[in-house]
Amino acid sequence: MSDKPSQDTLFAKPQPHLVDFAFDEQVASVFPDMIRRSVPGYETVIAMLGVFASKLVTQGSRVYDLGCSQGAATLALRRHIQQPDVTIVAVDNAEPMIERCRSNIASDLSPSPVQLRCEDIQSTPIENASLIALNYTLQFVPLDQREDLLARLYCGMNPGGGLILSEKVRLPAAVQQECFTDWHHEFKRLNGYSDLEISQKRQAIENVLIPESAQDHIQRLQRAGFQQVYCWFQCFNFASFIAIK
Numbered sequence: 001m002s003d004k005p006s007q008d009t010l011f012a013k014p015q016p017h018l019v020d021f022a023f024d025e026q027v028a029s030v031f032p033d034m035i036r037r038s039v040p041g042y043e044t045v046i047a048m049l050g051v052f053a054s055k056l057v058t059q060g061s062r063v064y065d066l067g068c069s070q071g072a073a074t075l076a077l078r079r080h081i082q083q084p085d086v087t088i089v090a091v092d093n094a095e096p097m098i099e100r101c102r103s104n105i106a107s108d109l110s111p112s113p114v115q116l117r118c119e120d121i122q123s124t125p126i127e128n129a130s131l132i133a134l135n136y137t138l139q140f141v142p143l144d145q146r147e148d149l150l151a152r153l154y155c156g157m158n159p160g161g162g163l164i165l166s167e168k169v170r171l172p173a174a175v176q177q178e179c180f181t182d183w184h185h186e187f188k189r190l191n192g193y194s195d196l197e198i199s200q201k202r203q204a205i206e207n208v209l210i211p212e213s214a215q216d217h218i219q220r221l222q223r224a225g226f227q228q229v230y231c232w233f234q235c236f237n238f239a240s241f242i243a244i245k
C-alpha cells in the first residue's frame with residue numbers, strides 16, 4: 001500500500017548541497033500536493049482531458065498516458081472514455097510513482113483496463129493510439145531526443161487521433177519571461193511556499209526541466225506531421241497544446 005499523500009515541505013529547510021531534482025520516493029510521497037501548488041492551471045488541464053477523451057477516443061483503440069506519475073491524467077481520461085474495447089497504457093520510469101498509480105487505479109471503478117508499464121517512455125511501443133497524453137513530461141526528456149519521440153508518437157497514432165502536450169514554457173522576450181516567472185512565483189507564494197522553497201526548487205530543477213517556447217513546440221509538432229496544432233490553454237508560463245493527426 002502507498003502512503004497517504006502529504007504536504008510538500010521538501011525544500012523548506014536550507015540545503016547547502018542541493019542535488020538535482022529526481023522523481024524519487026521523497027518526491028512521490030508529496031507529489032499530488034507539489035504539482036497542484038506548483039503548476040498554475042494543473043487542475044483545469046486534468047479536468048479538460050475528459051473533453052478530449054470524449055471527443056477523440058475510438059472503439060478498440062489505445063490511449064497512452066506517458067509520464068503518468070500517480071495517474072491523475074489516466075483517471076480523468078478513463079472516466080470519460082465512452083467507447084468499448086479501449087485499453088489505457090500508463091507509463092512512468094519512476095517505481096515510487098507507478099506503485100501509487102497502481103493503487104489509485106485499483107480504487108477507481110471505470111471499465112477501461114489500464115496496462116501499467118515502468119519504463120522509459122522512449123522505449124514504449126506506440127500503436128493504434130487514438131489519444132496520447134504527455135502531461136508535463138516532455139520537459140524532462142533530453143532536448144535532442146524530443147524530435148524522435150514525437151515522430152514515433154505520430155507514427156503510432158490513428159488518423160484523427162490527438163496528442164495533448166502540456167509543458168512549462170519559455171517566453172519569447174526576456175521582459176515577458178521575467179514577468180511570467182514573477183507571477184508563477186507569486187502563485188507558489190500564495191499556495192504557501194516560502195521564498196527559500198521557491199528558490200531551492202528552482203535551482204534543483206534548473207538542469208532537469210528544460211522548457212522550450214510555445215513556438216518550438218508547435219513547430220516540432222508540425223514537423224512530426226500533425227495536421228492541426230493549437231495551444232488550447234495557457235496560465236502564466238504553463239501551456240497545453242493539442243495536435244491532431
Ligand SMILES: C[S@@+](CC[C@H](N)C(=O)[O-])C[C@H]1O[C@@H](n2cnc3c(N)ncnc32)[C@H](O)[C@@H]1O
Nearest residue numbers: 023067069072073092093094120121135136140
Ligand atoms: C511532472 S510529472 C507528470 C505529471 C502527470 N502526467 C500528471 O498529469 O499528473 C513527470 C513524470 O514523468 C516521469 N518521467 C520523466 N521522464 C520520463 C521518461 N523518460 N520516461 C518515463 N517517465 C518519465 C517522471 O517520473 C514523472 O512521474
Ligand SMILES: O=C(O)C(=O)C[C@]1(C(=O)O)C=C[C@@H](O)C=C1
Nearest residue numbers: 034035038039136168201205209
Ligand atoms: O516549475 C516549477 O517550479 C515546478 O515545480 C514545475 C514542476 C513541473 O512542471 O513538473 C516541476 C517538478 C514537479 O514535478 C512539479 C512541478
